[in-house]
Amino acid sequence: MATPAPQSTFQSRLALETVLSRMAAQVENQLSKAVSAFERRDLPAAEAVIAGDERIDTLDDEIEGKVMELLLKGPMPEPALREIMSIGKLAGELERVGDLAKNVAKRTLVVSLEAPAKPTSGVARMGRASLRQFSDILNAYAARNLDAAKAVWGGDDELDELYNSVFEEILVSMMGDPKRINACTHLVFTAKNFERVGDHATNIAEILHFLLTGERIHEPRPKGDKTSTITVSPPKQSGSASG
Template identity: 35%
Template structure:
């Protein structure tokens, strides 16, 4: 990409992109560790996920402030404008992904009789898929690659299918073993959170696409 005549603007944009990448890395780690804590019952790890979420909140705040400053001082246009608006929205979405992971981590201590839950392995696989979507959409962001972004969007259907499967599985489980209802209900929320993470990764992918080419993937190709 051709550099701006005003070098400081390039530095600002590089810094903004760096902050988004940092948020993405933290969010991906949060999903993985929340799931690991859930499957193994590691409450210490779960607490780490909860504590680390504050860092995501701080980074989002930093990005918000930077975007406001860039809009006011640089009056960006065309791809610069799209880049900066996309960063603002992506930061919000990744922060939400962090919140969902934190929510999963908070449920770790409320699951009883881990060994009895076959759906836990399903949730682990579902979480892996969601974490991969987050990882890949941030790779697409870093590369400004609309095709990879589309590929991530297509993957959301798999996460949704997982959700349906986990849901049915857990409901069956609850009907057969009413004593597990309390724990199973917690797992239903976990599945729901993972499904929402997939949706947010999809939204991020749409913004990556918008920033790169100027329209959303759902718009008619012009």
């Protein structure tokens, strides 16, 4: 006797959730290792992060295939359809965070070959903050905790403020010592990658809100990135002639 269609659909959804959990754990691990490699200037660890990104892409492809299979099964209850759509979106967010971890690792390979620049510690703080935010939203999703998701959503501007501070520190360092320009340029991109992790954590919070309520968040999204307007004055030259 054939298995009833609803039971088959339930098993497929369960399998989809299982793959998503594996992908989330893999991405979180990649981000954690990327932050650690950057802090410790660990070239082998950075290389391992770069190599590990392929596993994330494979899981993303597997989820995409399972989502398509479920949608082709035909009509299903609205909550089930909402869950499948949310998982598809969430996988996309995870895949992009994986790419950001890989990008950080690539920058680490360059930065670690040069003398440490002063803003490095600030960028490392950003990395740890972005990892906490990402871990918090993954825990909120696993627990289907809407309050925790809203906390992550509302806290993204804190990471943006840290990014503003680090960005300005990097600019000052670059202007004070032209020899640091190459390393500091890579630090700017590394800091931006960590800031983008926070954006994706916010996206995941919005996905979870939709999953649990069937509605989007209608409040203005918190955003504190002011780097487009930051200017710093060049350092004064000692011994310059007065008018």
